[in-house]
Amino acid sequence: MLIVLVMFALGLLLGFIGAGGAGVVIAVLTVVFGIPIHTALGTSLSAMIFTMISGAYSHFREGNVVVKNGIAIGIFGAIGAFIGAQIAAGLPAKELKWMTACMLLLSALLLFLRIFFANKGIFSRSESExxxxxxxxxxxxxxxxxxxxxxxxTFGIGATPFIQIGLLIFFHMSIHQSAGTTMLVILPIALLGGLGYLTAGHLDVLLLFKVTTGLIVGAYIGAKFTRRLDPFILKISMVAVPIFGGLLLLFGR
Known part of the structure; x- marks a missing residue:
């Protein structure tokens, strides 16, 4: 029950920022609940299938999803995710843990630069274009x-910040559209990525049920606040979540 409640709390936050949240879920499962890293990767990525259905539908209702872009990017992402899952299966747990942490921190840095330095360098392209x-x-x-x-x-993180940055830079979406469309993109990625971990034997069905139950309800409710709260809060949250997950993996027990 504790896992369900913790996942519900995370789901509220992840639905709000439009994140799949696999990275922070992996960190919590591994550090707080002592789940092996490979199992945490496979379970959290698979859980995103159901979380994304709930969150993407809610964002669609709120007008935050660009459907064509989400489907197109998601199809190619699914192919890459299956390949990545096979790569992860061959990596030792210790190396995979710190590599995942580093990816989360890198994603936070990129998001910070894009969001708070929007008029500098490659980030200066207007969303009105x-x-x-x-x-x-x-x-x-x-x-x-x-x-x-x-x-x-490979890292089970959903790559949410990287997808959002790509949508912001290359497809010139607004911050709200990038949050909602990212959830649609992640859906097929989570599906084939989860299948990849299943074939590698790194999927706990009971744990998946607990994680999914909490996240799916929280994500649906959290998505309702994306347009209702100050955009500055959304920006801060988008950067803070991967930082929290990365630091937890690096310095947690």
Missing amino acids: EGPVGISFWLTASGLGLVTGVLSG
Whole structure:
């Protein structure tokens, strides 16, 4: 029951920021509840299937989802996620733990730069500009999908910040659209990534049920606040979540 309650609390936050939250879920399962890292990776990534259905639907109802972009990127991301899961299965637990932590901290840094230095360098492209079209759209979608999919499958983190940054930079979405569309992108990524961990024997069905029960309810409710709270709170939360997960993995027991 404790796992369910903790996951519900995390779900509220993750639904609000439009994050799959696999990284912070992995950190909590591994450090707080003592779950082996490979099992935590497979379980948390699989749990995102159900969390994303709930969260993406809620964001769609709120008008935060660009459906075409989400589906296109998600298809290529799913392919990358299955490949990444096979890579993770061959990595030792200790190395996988700190690599996942480093990826979370890197993602937080990239999000911080994009959100708070929006008018600098590569981040200066306005969200009012049109995104890529035609062949350029498919090349961009496939590239973003494959890269983030491999990251998701290998480290089980969902690659939420990387997807959001890609949507913000290359598809010129608003902060709200990037949050909602990311949930749709992660859905097929979680599906094939979870399948990859299942075939590798790193999936705990009972743990999956507990994690999913808490996250799915929390994510649906949390998504209701994305447009209702100050955008500054959303920005701070998007950066803080991966930092928390990374530090927990690095310095937790």
